[in-house]
Amino acid sequence: AQSVSQHNHHVILSEAASLELGCNYSYGGTVNLFWYVQYPGQHLQLLLKYFSGDPLVKGIKGFEAEFIKSKFSFNLRKPSVQWSDTAEYFCAVNAQNFGNEKLTFGTGTRLTIIP
């Protein structure tokens, strides 16, 4: 079974600081990887995803993530954060097996940006 770890539970940054949120997964086979964002009181929105190909993927709102297979990691980055990035960020994985399409989520990282 797959599992996901997000090591940072709460990150507080000032505007314009650079961001990196850690995500590690555990699964022996091929996976699809996702980062979702949940703004306060809202539903989950997809930031970016990795299925195959270039391990550096770019998402919306200036976010990017790098898949490092040898480290089982998919860290999320943004060079300069804004106050509007305050939200909960979830890393998720699913195995590329037909019939096993459930997303397994990490416990989330709360990001607070101070103006």
Add this chain to the structure above:
Amino acid sequence: DTAVSQTPKYLVTQMGNDKSIKCEQNLGHDTMYWYKQDSKKFLKIMFSYNNKELIINETVPNRFSPKSPDKAHLNLHINSLELGDSAVYFCASSHLTRSNEQFFGPGTRLTVL
């Protein structure tokens, strides 16, 4: 132009009651899901249906019964509600074979008193 919609958005009820949450998607997807987000924001899959057939059933009390009348709808019925059922329930949908990207609904905040 809502993609995945849920009703109601908020649900406050007493312990022991039976309630339902409805979900509809207009994305033409063939797979729908229910997730539960607890008070610590942890998200966990509960059920998944593909073309009206149950394909994922995690360890969920049998008081929870999903029903999928067609590909575009997946409802969740909960019997004998307990305090621990208080959570936000998210519906999601995807196309099983084309892409694993799941689109989420706005959530239903259930509060059991």
